[in-house]
Amino acid sequence: MLIRHAGDLTDNDVTPHGLYLRRREFMTGAIALGTGLAACAPDDVAAAPLKAAKSRYTTSEKLTPLKDITGYNNFYEFGVDKSDPARNAGKLKTRPWTVKVDGACARPGTYNIEDVLKAAPLQERIYRLRCVEGWSMVIPWIGIPLADILKRYQPTSKAKYVAFETLLRPSEMPGQRRAVLPWPYREGLRMDEAMHPLAFMAVGLYGQTLLNQNGAPMRLVTPWKYGFKSIKSITRISFVETQPRTAWNLSAPDEYGFYSNVNPAVDHPRWSQASERRIGEFIRRKTLPFNGYGEVAGLYAGMDLRKFF
Amino acid sequence: MSPKTKDRLVYTAVWLACFAPIPWLVWRLLGDDLGANPIEALIRQLGVWGLRFVLVSLAITPAARLLRQPRLIRFRRTVGLFAFAYVLLHWCTYVGVDQFFDWAAVLKDIYKRPFITIGMTAFVLLIPLAVTSTNAAIRALGPVRWKRLHRLIYVIAPLGVLHYYMLVKADHRPPLIYAGVLVLLLGYRLVEALRKRAGR
Incomplete structure (x- = not known):
């Protein structure tokens, strides 16, 4: 590494x-x-050890076992079954890896991942992850704050949103050979969300580099939003003026909104979001607003979260 | 081997084949082979097996005609009852394990979630078919009324496929395969019925 x-x-x-x-x-x-x-x-x-300083972002909740974090994944680029990514992701080559940075910033360009990750030293953060499907995990991520990465490219005042894209490489990502989702996978955040201290770019978990099925070599982690916002294997970061289109929103606009904040009061049209099953537990637990990260609430002051789901 | 013994053996083999998914699922559950979310996996598996047996039960009549094997019909009741058993287990796992008898949540789901409303309707409609599967029930109802009642399966099967289709997030290919098989099986009956009418 x-x-x-x-x-x-x-x-x-x-x-x-x-x-x-x-x-x-x-x-x-x-x-x-x-x-x-x-x-x-x-x-x-594929996983190599990583050293990272502990951070103040932690929890006393029980960590989800590594085998569940690496064996139960939604990463449709490698197949739609939860066990497909662990089986099919081995072929993906994550080095060399470049990230295209473009749009409203002073330092656009194509950067090697090693260069992107120079933005800050690695730290460990233990976050809850809540999937839109109603299950959750507790994951010890290693990475750097997203804000530190974005600031290096000096976004201009026109940058109202930041858009991300996953690698498009059907030869190594067999799920991309069928149009299950509009490839490449796309996600986005409003600029103030992206700059929030909780937003994180992960390169590892459990003290090791990410396995491909978890989004190697780098993936977003926004713990107050449903898991699908945390886009994996990022190859492009664009600073844009208007709200970017996102993969799940393009696929089913009435079911997956741009914000997709964890919200027990706003159900998915087809199922309730009031509770979740923590992986490894039997009884469902109540889902918390913003997945328990109430410190982000200020980002959405005055917004109707039923409308902006 | 007397024909009767042979018949018993064949029947036992069919019964065991219908039952086999249960020990297989128990084995996978105990062996930690149902993934990180075994409850969801179990519900899915039981539901899919229920749908498969519904389709197999619908395939028996066309198969008996096309293969000129009228004795196949005698398996229809067993296969149909197994379909009900898998759907019942599917329902019990959802209510008793997934929701842990949170009846308020279950009722809200039935009321608010179209895919659960549809699945629940299919389940409820299966109950009278299972209850009237005995020889005594057939005698009591009389063959005409019994047959009319059991045509409910032509409604139940599409509801089951729709229930599956609606819960899928993005990849609709698997439920569409079931839909295709169902269209063939119901289409066969439609063609037969039209032919009969034309022949009159």
Whole structure:
């Protein structure tokens, strides 16, 4: 991983974690075969350890197990079943990775991800994630505040919204071969939402780099909004003047609004949003307004949240 | 082997095949193989099996005619009752496990969510068919009225497919496959009925 400056990398940083865990197997294989790199084909070793400082954004709630976070995903680019992404995301190559920054900013351009992530040191934040489908998780993310990234490109006064796009690469994202959603996946935030301290750009979770099914190499995390707002595998950031179109809103405008703030009082047309099942729990729990992140309420003062759902 | 023994064996095999999804689902549930949200997965699986058995029960009559195997008809009751059993389990898992007997929430769902209203209607309509499946019930109703009552399945099956179609978020292909099979099965009956009328 090249998240930090290349000069201070150690062996530990450049050895994928899974490979490290299998070091004995590797040695045995090497001895047995004499020449043996064949013994450690790195197919299941996509996650590498990441160091991050703890932040004040945490919770005493029980973390969702890693296997559920990496095995139960909505990432339609890799298939519509929850287990499809874990199965199909391995083919995606996340290096080299560039991010196109355009629109109303002083420093547009195409940047390497290593450069984008220089914006701030990594920190860990434990957030709740509430899916629009009525389930939730607690995830220890690693990343940097979105505001720190956006500020580097110096958005101008014309930048009222920021729009994001996911990679479009059907050869490595088999779900994109069918028009289940209008590809590429698109999301957006109002500028003040994007600059809110809770908005986060994640590059890892549970102390390791993101696996592809979780949106490697970098994905948005907006914990007060339904999970689909947290766009994955971002390749484009655009500063725009008008409210951008978003993938789920294009697909079903009466069901998925631009804001999509977690709101137990506003039901999805087809199901209630009053409660949710925390993954691993039996009894449903009550859903909290803004997913319990009441500090964002000021962003929506005076807005009718039934109309702007 | 006497024909009677053979008949029993075939019948037992059909019964076991209809029952097989249950131990399979229990096995997956206990083996932690239903994913991170096993309750939702279980509800989905039971619902889909209910729909499959409804369609299989509707396929028996055309299959018996087309394959010239009239004795196939004797499996219709078993398959139909299994369809009801899976739909009942689907309903029980939703009410008793997913909602944990929160009747207020269930009633609100039935009232407010069209896909649940439709699913619930299909379930309620299945009950009289299951109840009148015994020989005694057929005798009591008389074959004409019994047959008329059991034509309810021509309403129930489309409601079931619609219920499935409406809950899907984006990929409508799987419910459309069920819809296609249903159109074939109901279309066959329509053609037969028109032919009969023309023949008169």
